[in-house]
Every structure is written in structure tokens, then in C-alpha cells.
Amino acid sequence: MSRNLCITAVDGQTGHLIAELLLTDPNFSKRFKSVAGLTLDIEHEHVQQLESLGAVIVPHQPGRERALTKQLKDLNVDTICLIPPTHPDKYDITFELINATKKANIPNVCFISAAGADLADAKKQPRLHEFIALEHLVMAAKGDTSTKAGHSPVVIRAGFYAENLLLYATQIREEHILPLPVGDAHKFAPIALGDIAQVAAHVLSGEGPQGFADEHRGQLIVLTGPMLAAGNEIATAAGKALGFDVKYEDISQAEAKRVLKSHSELDSSEMEFLLEYYSLVREGKTNYISTHAFHDITGTHPTELEEVFKLYAAEFQAQGDGSDGHVSKRRKTKK
Template sequence: MSRNLCITAVDGQTGHLIAELLLTDPNFSKCFRSVVGLALNVEHAHVQHLESLGAAIVSHQPGRERVMTKQLKDMGIDTICLIPPTHPDKYDITFELINAAKKANIPNVCFISAAGADLADPKKQPRLSEFIALEHLVLASKGDTTTNTGHSPVVIRAGFYAENLLLYASQIRSEHVLPLPIGDMHKFAPIALGDIAQVAAHVLSGEGPHGFSDKHRGQLIVLTGPMLAAGNELATAAGKALGFDVEYVDISGAEAKRVLKSQSELDSSEMEFLLEYYSLVREGKTNYISTHAFHDITGVHPTELEEVFKMYAAEFQGQGGDEPAAKRRKTKK
């Protein structure tokens, strides 16, 4: 088997890391004839890095579905990893990509969704709810006899990325506090982004008589980290990893919005998503872990929360230097 793979949103963290892993790990790279990355911003450092590793980069111009369909056909894409981009028009852009994949007759589709989206209230958590609507669009192709798209589908519901806690690195460094609007009663289980990439890489490289491996094909895969943690437990894990006490502070949604707005690199849609997820935690809808699929697919244990804090200790301690966090991110082999 040698697939022609397309990964969308490679200018974002998720798409970049999945593509990087597939291009650099020989266990995965041997499975692909070509790896194509779609990017809204082809000048992004992530994109340039992937290009240096051998990825073919295509500028993604939303609103041109016919052009995108033709590009996918011309490149002979038979496998696509659909990642909704961090963008105010995420739903419309992804809707268009799903239709383009369908018209391009791509049989193997892996869609990266969000854990907890199925529990979201469309009125209170509309950004989260969008993922369920997009899942429906992907899965609806299964019964459409006019296209091969959906013949071999996988949906990965990725949990809250532990890397999002890096947004609070300045507060942890200067004040030794972790300010989150999640209350004192309920918990959630952040997952390392590298673990999401590992599962996606196994799915995208898996082979079976119908496309993806029969171990993965048709699966709805829910992924969270292995530790269910309340705010004070997150702070304790951070303190153990960093070597100084960290205090959890429950803040209001308004204050949380002000904290996130101070992050210049944070897109408004990403901020809305995070605030909605925090509200889901506060409502007690994230008091679970889901790690069996990770064990079954990768054969190893997911990254512990304390290990994640150690992984990014330089950022939390103010010693990050010029090396980007993505370069220091560890992924399991």
C-alpha cells in the first residue's frame, strides 16, 4: 500500500503535528506515496517546516469548492485527514472541504472532531456543537451510492488539549497561579496533542481490505488524557513537574475572557471554543476519561498530565528561548 494523503489545516497545531509525525517516523512514512498539506496561510512557520520535510503544500482558498475538488482529483488523493481550521468561518470552510472530498471520490476519510461536543448545548456552546453537525456531514456520505467517500470513515473526538494550558504560562511563572473558569467541583482529562497525532497516524497508515484497517474503519474514537483532574489537581500536577507550588484560582467567565484576549496568537474562534469547553466542565459534563481506544490503537499508555507539564517546563518557567514548543514536543514511538 502507498497512499496519497491530504491533511487539511496544516498551518494549525493539530494538522502540523500529524503531518510532521507521518513525514518523519519511518513506520508511518513508508505507507505514503505523497503527503499534501492544505493551508489557509502558506507563509506560516508550520507550513514552511512541513515543506522542508517533503510535504507538498497547497494554498487553501475557501469559497472555491470546484477548484478544491479538481485539485484533490488531480493529485490522486485517496485518503484525507479533515481538520476544521481555527477560523471564524470554521463550519463553512469545513462544510466545503467535506463536499469537495465527496465530489473528488476520496474513499478514506478521517475526521478530527472534539470530545464533549455531543454533550454541548447548541445555544450555550455553539462552537462545540458545530463539530457534531460536521460529523453528521462526514458520516452521511456512508449511505450515498454516488460516491466512494464514506466507504472507509473514522471520526476521532479529540479531548481538551493539555497544550492549551500553555496559555496560562505567564500567570504560572509570575504569580504561581492557574486561573480557570471551571469551578471547584467538576473535572476533566486534558490530553497531550502528541497522543492525538499518534492515533491519527495509526489510522491514516492502517491498511485493510476496504481501505483503513478493519481495527479502525467505522470507529468513533473518543480520546481524553488518563488523569481526571479538578482545578486544584491540575495545579498540583503542575507544581510537582515545575518544582514550585502552583495554586488553582477559580475565575469568572468574564475574567477568563480577558485573560485569553491577552494572548495575541489566539484566534477569536479558538477563544470562544475554550470558553465553551470550560463551561462544559463547570456543568459537570466532562467527568470521564476515555483511554481504551488509545491503548488499543497504539499499544502504549497515554501521556500523564505531570509529564506534559515537564515536557513544557521551559515555557512555564520562563526559559523557553527561541526554540518553538513544537520542536520540543515529544511523541511516542
């Protein structure tokens, strides 16, 4: 049965790429009657592109839960991909989205969370930790007989996006250094955003007698990249892909904040999230990989870190200022 899908935050990178993949890949697009995109920024280039591909664009006005619920009902949405938006009020907006999903009785719910959130300290890493409360809200619908929203749930904990390393394109291009505040001892496993989109697309398009495919329904899916790497190993992977030596430089949290602030399009909440994730790395809480789910769901191998740098080689080799490699402008998915 063809589904009526809604994807939230399609003006952001994750929502945009998932929606684009579903609309353009015939293996996925044939499974949907309609794809609606919820957006906080109706004029965003991502939104306009998706509209040109056939998405139904729905303006989202936070603070109007009743109106949002009606919009979802009017669109006959039976499947939703809940993506917290990049916004200072991310938690409140997502809380509202989840409540509207429940009130609209949407049975198939895929929530995009964050890997590492379960290890975050509520005081030291509040932006990361708040994902746990949102996960609880999604999962609590399972025992709520007043809504169908708990019938077929999936939670995807997405790891550190490898594309965030594009934020350091200027330093890599001009100084041949990768400055990160992650220390020298511990490691993490960046994952390509395209791999997150692939898993989400398989989940959203999968079908079973209870909604989502039985192999996905009820799953808590943790996704990281396939290479567990310290800062120097990430720099080495970059150098191999780009054809010149790149050295890792361990920097302070304060300096890391100054580097991130140089990107005017980087939202303050996203900057806080990145800094908190780096602090998890320094604490040794990210010394793991989680790739079995990716293999099981897609039947393929996740993108190697060196390959990610090759995909974006032009970003690191082009001439220009620091905005050239901004993470919010260019992200790709494997075909």
C-alpha cells in the same frame, strides 16, 4: 499499497503535528506515496517546515469548492485527514472541505472532531456543538451511492488539549497560580496533542481490505487524557513537575476571557471554543476519561498530565512576557 494522503489545516497545530509525525517516523512514512498539506496560510512557518520535509503544499482558497475538488483529484488523493481550521468561518470552510472530499471520491476519510461536542448545548456552546453537524455530514456519505467518501470513515473526537494550559504560563511562572473558570466540583481530562497525533497516524497508515484497517474503519474514537482532574489537581500536577507550588484559582468567565485575549495570536474562534469547553466542565459534563481506544490503537499508555508539564517545563520557568508560552507555538509528541 502506498497511499496519497492529504491533511487539511497544516498551518494549525493539529494538522502540522500529524503531518510532521507521518513524514519523519519511518514506521508511518513508508506507507505513503505522497503527503499533501492543505493550508490557508502558505507563508506560515509550520507550512514551510513541512514542505522542507517533503510535503506537497496546496493553497486553500475558501469559497472555491470546484477548484478544491480538482486539486484533490489532480493529486490522486485516496486518503484524507479532515481537520477544521482555526478560523472564524471554521464551520463553512469545513463544510466545503467535506463536500469537496465527496466530489473527489476519496474513499478513506478521517475526521478530527471534538470530545464533548455531543454534550454541548446548541445555544450555550455553539462552537462545540457545530462539530456534531460536521460529523453528521461526514457520516452521511456512508449511504450516498454517488460518492466513495463513505466507504472507509473514521471520526476521532479529540479531548481538551493539555497544551492549552500553556496559555497560563505567565500566571504559573510569575504568580504560581493556575487561573481557570471551571469551578471547584467537576473535573476533566486534558490530553497531550502528541497523543492525538499518534492515534491519527495509526489510523491514516493502517491498511485493510476495505481501506483503513478493519480495527479502525467505521470507528467513532473518543480520546481524553488518563487523569481525571479538578482545577486544584491540575495545579498540583504542574507543581510536582515544575518543582514549585502552584495553586488553582477559580475565576469568572469574564476574567477568563480577558486572560485569553492577552494572547494576540489566539484566534477568536479558538478562544470561544475554550470558554465553551470550560463551561462544559462547570456543568459536570466532562467527568469521564476515555483511554481504551488509545491503548488499543497504539499499544501504549497515554501521556500523564504531570509528564506534559515536564515536557514544557521551560515554558513555565523561562523569563519573558505572556507570549512565551503561547499554545500555538510549541507542541510536542512522544517518541
